[in-house]
Amino acid sequence: MTTPAPLPLSLTRRSLLLGTGGLSLGALAACRAPADPAAAGSGGSGSGAVTYWDVWQSQTPYIENEIALFQEATGIQVQRTQQQTGAYKDLITLGARSGDLPDVRHVSSEPPMNEQVKNGWLTPLNDHVDEEWIRSFPPYTFVEGSNMFDGKIYTAPFVANTTPAMFLFINDQVFRDAGLVDGEGKALIPRTWDEVTQYARTITEKGGGEVFGLGFGNSAFDLLSWWASVFCQAEAPHGGFSMDLRTGSYAMGSDPLAGDFLEMLVGWKDAGYVFPSSMSIDDETARVYFAKGDFGMTVGGNWNQPGWAEDGFTDYSWTTLIGREEKPKAFFYSAPGGDSWALTSALKNTEGAVEWLRWLLGPEAGKRWTQEFNLGLSIHPESVDVDAIEDRNFRDYLVAAEGKQIPGPQPHIRNPDAVKVVPDPVSPGPGDVIAGVYTGQLSDIRGALADLEERMNENHRAAIDAAVAEGAQVSAEDWVFEDWDPMVPYAYDIPEYPTL
Amino acid sequence: MTTDAAPGTSRTRAETRTLETAGRRRGTGWSPLWSYLYLSPFIILVALFTIYPTIASLGYAFIRWDGLSAPSGFVGLENFRTIIGDPFFWTSLRNSLWYTAVLVPVQLFIALTLALVLNQGTMRFTSVYRSMFFLPAVMSPAILAVIFRLLIASMQKDWLGDPDVVMWVIIVIGIWQTLGYNLIYFLAGLQTIPKELYEAAEVDGAGWWASLRHITLPGLRSIAIIILLMAILGSLNVFDLVMVLTGGGPYFASSVVNTYIYQLAFGNFYGGGGASSSVAQNIGLASAGSVFYGFMLLGVTVVQYVLLARIKKRGAPAIAEES
Numbered sequence: 001m002t003t004p005a006p007l008p009l010s011l012t013r014r015s016l017l018l019g020t021g022g023l024s025l026g027a028l029a030a031c032r033a034p035a036d037p038a039a040a041g042s043g044g045s046g047s048g049a050v051t052y053w054d055v056w057q058s059q060t061p062y063i064e065n066e067i068a069l070f071q072e073a074t075g076i077q078v079q080r081t082q083q084q085t086g087a088y089k090d091l092i093t094l095g096a097r098s099g100d101l102p103d104v105r106h107v108s109s110e111p112p113m114n115e116q117v118k119n120g121w122l123t124p125l126n127d128h129v130d131e132e133w134i135r136s137f138p139p140y141t142f143v144e145g146s147n148m149f150d151g152k153i154y155t156a157p158f159v160a161n162t163t164p165a166m167f168l169f170i171n172d173q174v175f176r177d178a179g180l181v182d183g184e185g186k187a188l189i190p191r192t193w194d195e196v197t198q199y200a201r202t203i204t205e206k207g208g209g210e211v212f213g214l215g216f217g218n219s220a221f222d223l224l225s226w227w228a229s230v231f232c233q234a235e236a237p238h239g240g241f242s243m244d245l246r247t248g249s250y251a252m253g254s255d256p257l258a259g260d261f262l263e264m265l266v267g268w269k270d271a272g273y274v275f276p277s278s279m280s281i282d283d284e285t286a287r288v289y290f291a292k293g294d295f296g297m298t299v300g301g302n303w304n305q306p307g308w309a310e311d312g313f314t315d316y317s318w319t320t321l322i323g324r325e326e327k328p329k330a331f332f333y334s335a336p337g338g339d340s341w342a343l344t345s346a347l348k349n350t351e352g353a354v355e356w357l358r359w360l361l362g363p364e365a366g367k368r369w370t371q372e373f374n375l376g377l378s379i380h381p382e383s384v385d386v387d388a389i390e391d392r393n394f395r396d397y398l399v400a401a402e403g404k405q406i407p408g409p410q411p412h413i414r415n416p417d418a419v420k421v422v423p424d425p426v427s428p429g430p431g432d433v434i435a436g437v438y439t440g441q442l443s444d445i446r447g448a449l450a451d452l453e454e455r456m457n458e459n460h461r462a463a464i465d466a467a468v469a470e471g472a473q474v475s476a477e478d479w480v481f482e483d484w485d486p487m488v489p490y491a492y493d494i495p496e497y498p499t500l
Numbered sequence: 501m502t503t504d505a506a507p508g509t510s511r512t513r514a515e516t517r518t519l520e521t522a523g524r525r526r527g528t529g530w531s532p533l534w535s536y537l538y539l540s541p542f543i544i545l546v547a548l549f550t551i552y553p554t555i556a557s558l559g560y561a562f563i564r565w566d567g568l569s570a571p572s573g574f575v576g577l578e579n580f581r582t583i584i585g586d587p588f589f590w591t592s593l594r595n596s597l598w599y600t601a602v603l604v605p606v607q608l609f610i611a612l613t614l615a616l617v618l619n620q621g622t623m624r625f626t627s628v629y630r631s632m633f634f635l636p637a638v639m640s641p642a643i644l645a646v647i648f649r650l651l652i653a654s655m656q657k658d659w660l661g662d663p664d665v666v667m668w669v670i671i672v673i674g675i676w677q678t679l680g681y682n683l684i685y686f687l688a689g690l691q692t693i694p695k696e697l698y699e700a701a702e703v704d705g706a707g708w709w710a711s712l713r714h715i716t717l718p719g720l721r722s723i724a725i726i727i728l729l730m731a732i733l734g735s736l737n738v739f740d741l742v743m744v745l746t747g748g749g750p751y752f753a754s755s756v757v758n759t760y761i762y763q764l765a766f767g768n769f770y771g772g773g774g775a776s777s778s779v780a781q782n783i784g785l786a787s788a789g790s791v792f793y794g795f796m797l798l799g800v801t802v803v804q805y806v807l808l809a810r811i812k813k814r815g816a817p818a819i820a821e822e823s
Contacts, residue, residue, distance in 0.1 A: 285653055
């Protein structure tokens with residue numbers, strides 16, 4: 001029998017425990033954040049590759065093409081890291097704390113922009129741009145409280161805010177198979193709630209249990225809120241579930257709109273018009289079923305398009321702002337300002353980072369975004385030529401979107417301190433309540449909506465109080481725009497362009 | 501006399517110590533320092549990822565913290581009050597208890613039945629069957645959940661979106677997924693029962709049922725207690741299967757305590773039919789939920805131990821008598 005070799009080191013129990021403890025503390029210390037996150041990355045003018053983060057998935061071919069063009073034109077290398085959308089907020093926060101941020105990154109909507117600026121995570125662009133650059137964007141692009149804080153510009157929008165996000169998609173083949181065509185044999189486009197119901201009934205009846213009128217995938221997130229948006233926004237400026245900026249309060253309980261929509265939704269389900277496993281599948285799966293022709297109508301956005309194009313599915317149409325009547329009583333509303341990419345405070349290659357940011361925000365990159373890759377509307381109007389777009393689906397999208405989104409009032413434009421009011425989300429929130437109603441768990445629809453309204457208004461008031469306690473100059477009146485006409489583009493009482 | 505040696509040996513602690521010292525003196529013997537060295541990676545990992553978070557969560561339960569920025573503000577018992585006052589915590593607890601109450605007896609019955617069948621000496625290919633039953637247990641619950649989601653979607657059934665059905669689907673998948681462990685434990689228990697007992701029973705004219713009742717079940721009692729304990733605690737702690745299958749939805753219909761705590765800790769993307777996509781990330785609240793639930797489980801465990809100890813005590817002479 002062999003015996004184990006003696007321990008070569010002179011180890012005692014105490015020294016081993018001390019060593020183990022030291023190792024643990026060392027590991028913990030390695031995880032510790034630096035004391036001053038903002039100071040973790042200091043500006044530099046090195047000549048290494050520009051490090052860059054984004055959260056683009058389906059837009060990857062576009063951004064890789066831009067990187068290749070940029071590198072060829074400037075000789076500056078760009079090192080891209082594609083981050084996960086769901087984890088991006090955490091990655092940004094952790095990166096800032098550990099001093100491990102890239103030179104240029106996609107702006108995250110959370111933490112709020114003002115918090116990111118306050119934390120010193122971003123580098124202002126003022127020293128790197130001029131008046132000419134600012135005026136290359138449309139009026140009201142740079143706005144205090146949106147992408148400017150204390151007169152400093154931090155980012156700029158990349159896409160135009162003139163197109164709404166949500167659409168009802170029509171599977172043209174399913175409509176044709178159900179006989180829902182016009183005189184020229186083209187699929188009919190529903191314009192009202194009644195038409196959607198009628199077309200859904202026709203498709204379901206003719207589908208023989210194989211094809212349904214409507215379908216969606218709600219299992220991964222509250223996609224039914226998108227349906228509320230498409231079907232309620234034409235009826236009132238609050239779209240059923242948002243704040244009514246004419247009164248400064250939520251109205252999902254006191255205005256019958258949201259309840260009427262939910263009753264219609266439940267009616268569709270009870271009548272069997274909805275694809276049966278819609279609550280069990282996710283949005284991606286639902287998109288595949290829609291393309292296969294398992295249902296005739298679904299709600300989504302222009303991000304559906306690349307996947308469908310890849311799968312060779314092009315036989316569909318777009319529509320949005322569907323109300324009780326054909327003529328809408330309200331629109332989708334845009335806010336001035338906007339964001340896309342920003343320089344972080346951890347700049348290692350300042351010159352290269354500025355070059356790369358200006359390249360991305362330039363009209364040529366915008367033109368390729370719209371005209372070549374058909375991914376959306378560039379912020380630069382001169383980069384858009386709808387007639388020259390060859391892709392039928394993308395052209396249809398732009399036509400369907402035209403005039404559906406107009407400028408709306410924004411509390412933070414009138415009072416920049418309004419951005420300091422950040423209500424905690426309520427639970428259960430609007431998406432939860434819609435799901436609860438749809439599944440029959442909340443049978444008292446109006447009661448559930450009244451309760452939601454009360455909780456959301458209370459939450460908003462509490463957030464204002466908290467901001468005031470922190471020194472913000474805000475009041476509930478900042479959310480009230482009594483003279484607002486929802487049918488007319490809102491005129492902002494701010495300069496079209498800032499001065500540097 | 502106390503010993504720390506294996507049963508059946510009579511070496512005392514003092515003797516063991518003498519042998520160790522002698523071995524060290526000769527320079528060829530076994531040194532306990534090697535044991536510490538080998539144990540150290542495990543100790544470090546457990547300290548870092550189990551003990552430290554457990555202790556830390558006790559402190560976090562009294563603050564408001566999103567887990568990323570600096571913790572803000574001592575809130576006292578407010579987090580506990582919020583948890584106890586939240587109806588969705590109680591919905592989640594009810595679902596956890598429901599899951600456990602159905603899964604444990606059904607699964608243990610199936611596992612025992614299969615173990616008895618597979619323990620038959622005359623049966624062929626038993627190792628193949630054992631592997632088949634154990635296979636789901638070695639697969640990641642998350643992967644299994646994804647596969648089942650796709651399977652259910654392809655069947656065009658709204659089982660995961662139907663609040664009346666969703667928990668049953670999860671329970672059935674849960675039974676199937678962890679059956680293998682209990683089957684193997686029961687098989688191991690069955691193989692510890694001396695064959696002579698069955699032979700003697702046969703000589704005495706005992707049939708299959710009498711052997712099962714008077715030999716097999718009493719012989720399995722000790723291991724069954726351990727299996728039951730582990731099954732109950734494992735079921736009360738179910739998380740990954742529910743998280744990936746439904747995220748707790750629709751509208752909390754399948755939310756269990758661990759998915760509820762996860763939702764509090766990490767906020768968004770809880771989903772599950774809009775189960776709760778709108779919750780702010782709050783590690784303090786999640787820690788309070790964990791601590792509260794941890795104490796509840798501790799209470800359950802203590803009650804279990806007391807009851808089972810009584811059962812064991814009452815059953816021990818009977819087994820000895822029967823043996």
